[in-house]
Amino acid sequence: MIGTAKSGHPGGSLSAVEIVVELFFDYMKIDPQNPKWKDRDRFILSKGHAAPVLYCAMAEAGYPDTPMDQLNTLRKLGSVYQGHPDVRFIHSLEASTGSLGGGVSLAIGMGLAARLNGSPSRTYVMLGDGESQEGQVWEGAMAAAFHKMDNIVAITDYNRIQLDGFVKDIMEVAPLADKWRAFGWHTLEIDGHDLVAIKKALEEAEATKGKPTAIVAHTIKGKGVSFMENNPKFHGTAPTPAEMVLALQELR
Amino acid sequence: MPAKTKFEIKLGAATREAFGRTLVELGRENKDIVVCDADLSKSTMTTYFAKEFPDRFVSVGIAEADMVGIGAGLAYAGKIPFVSSFSAFVMNKGFEQLRVSVAYPNLNVKVVGTHSGISIGEDGPSQMSVEEISLACSLPGFVVIAPADENSCKALIREATAHVGPVFVRTGRPKCPIVYGADQKFEIGKAIQVADGKDVTVIANGLLVAQALLAADTLDAEGISVRVIDMHTAKPLDRDAIRKAAAETGAIVVAEEHLVDGGLGVRVAQVVAETVPVPMEFVGIQNTYAESGQPEELLEKYGLVAVDVAAAVRKVVARKR
Incomplete structure (x- = not known):
């Protein structure tokens, strides 16, 4: 779909596939046929540029406003599949995102509402490691721990690459897990491509009371496509038609 | 024609105080109201709400950026969040979040800025908000309100709550001259004519409404009949009231405690240009930051009192002839 759009962010979508799949097809309590069910779990894609992975998951899950047969209209005029998630076009999305750093604050608001409503709803927010350079992330991290938000989970897709290059060369965020721990979060580090590890981490988060959980998921940018893996070029560049053929062969 | 009753300055409560008291009433009536504050609750007066509803106070x-984002999250989940701080902080530090997390998905978040304008006084320019009407009006879908006094603030906070969608309300620190009785009705986007006149119209908001009424009395004695309109809603503007004022009085002065760049004046001028073009003058802060001082001293020094409104009226009336 990114190839057809001729622009987009393939690398950061591929690194997040297993996490999104585990959440949407196993762990989260959601009802795609009834997307606004009040006690549903919620997913916020704070790293909004990975919209394609979210769109694919939602289409596969069968939400009424994410048609599978229109995925290739990504980024085209009139498409519901906007460049970054937009609730005006897809009502089933939990939040409009795209400007980095905002998701943790949104999750706190949703978590507070669930608490006030006595709802078991849990909120999952996925961040990028580069995104963690944004100050608002840490304002939210401080507030979530202070308010003992044990119904929210922040998952970092730690793929080590951002637009301009390797995170360590642009603005190092390590030691990332130590930072979340220091802010008062129960913090886990896992292999973000291991479905069993992801599920175990989500279970541990749910069992943790009195504090929010941060899952630092170590991933590979462009995972599954040899020439995209760990290649900063594919943070924000679409594959050419030839590259697309190769990529799809490798992913099969 | 019977002699007009002269307007006299009688101080009522500050608009921030009216906001804080009304918020408590609203909290009793509506369990979905949640209030977020960024360490200024004793100044924004959300402290009253916090005391009565600690579970719904965040x-x-x-x-401030986090606060606006949390407000957005609460609104996504069906709550009616009020996020409050000094205007200077919630609007400037929260602007990105107001844009992407609130305005863009058109969420039902109520943003109340206090200590607006230069009448905050001694704290000085870092705390003075003189650009937020411009910023708030640049957000698609936002309703932007600047009440003139205690009673209008109470009523308009209620209107803002009943309205579904994002709203910014601008309130101030000092005690505020009373313009309205408690029974006056207010509607978002519907200006109130507080004095009638035929030669010129002063369109004002906030503290400048009372100053415009004072100026109107002075000018009346000089034989200039001044209509005064309280344009409490800067967005959406009451286009009809503006068009009528232009057509019937032939000259307009806009007065506000805000930078003239991008404020109410510019917005009114756009409607005048589109409807009935007439001469206009603008009373506001001119391309500068103010300084520390007492509110009254500052308003005088920076040209935001009745004599400044009167001078602008004389100027615009002269241009009319």
């Missing part, structure tokens, strides 16, 4: 610390 202390976010000194982190």
Whole structure:
């Protein structure tokens, strides 16, 4: 779909596939046929540029406003599949995102509402490691721990690459897990491509009371496509038609 | 024609105080109201709400961006969040979040800025908000309100709550001259004519409404009949009231405690240009930051009192002839 759009962010979508799949097809309590069910779990894609992975998951899950047969209209005029998630076009999305750093604050608001409503709803927010350079992330991290938000989970897709290059060369965020721990979060580090590890981490988060959980998921940018893996070029560049053929062969 | 009753300055409560008291009433009536504050609740007066409804009060610390984002999250989940701080902080530090997390998905978040304008006084320019009407009006879908006094603030906070969608309300620190009785009705986007006149119209908001009424009395004695309109809603503007004022009085002065760049004046001028073009003058802060001082001294020094409104009226009336 990114190839057809001729622009987009393939690398950061591929690194997040297993996490999104585990959440949407196993762990989260959601009802795609009834997307606004009040006690549903919620997913916020704070790293909004990975919209394609979210769109694919939602289409596969069968939400009424994410048609599978229109995925290739990504980024085209009139498409519901906007460049970054937009609730005006897809009502089933939990939040409009795209400007980095905002998701943790949104999750706190949703978590507070669930608490006030006595709802078991849990909120999952996925961040990028580069995104963690944004100050608002840490304002939210401080507030979530202070308010003992044990119904929210922040998952970092730690793929080590951002637009301009390797995170360590642009603005190092390590030691990332130590930072979340220091802010008062129960913090886990896992292999973000291991479905069993992801599920175990989500279970541990749910069992943790009195504090929010941060899952630092170590991933590979462009995972599954040899020439995209760990290649900063594919943070924000679409594959050419030839590259697309190769990529799809490798992913099969 | 019977002699007009002269307007006299009688101080009522500050608009922030009216906001704080009304918020408590609203909290009793509506369990969905949640209030977020960034370590200024004793100044924004959300402290009254916090005392009565501690479970629905969210202390976010000194982190306005996070506060606006939390408000957005609450609104996504069906609550009616009020996020409040000094205007200078919630609007400037929270602007990105107001844009992407609130305005863009058109969420039902109520943003109340206090200590607006230069009438905050001694704290000085870092705390003075003189650009937020411009910023708030640049957000698609936002309703932007600047009440003139205690009673209008109470009523308009209620209107803002009943309205579904994002709203910014601008309130001030000092005690505020009373313009309205408690029974006056207010509607978002519907200006109120507080004095009638035929030669010129002064369109004002906030503290400048009372100053415009004072100026109107002075000018009346000089034989200039001044209509005064309280344009409490800067967005959406009451286009009809503006068009009528232009057509019937032939000259307009806009007066506000805000930079003239991008404020109410510019917005009114756009409607005048589109409807009935007439001469206009603008009373506001001119391309500068103010300084520390007492509110009354500052308003005088920076040209925001009745004599300044009167001078602008004389100027615009002269241009008319």
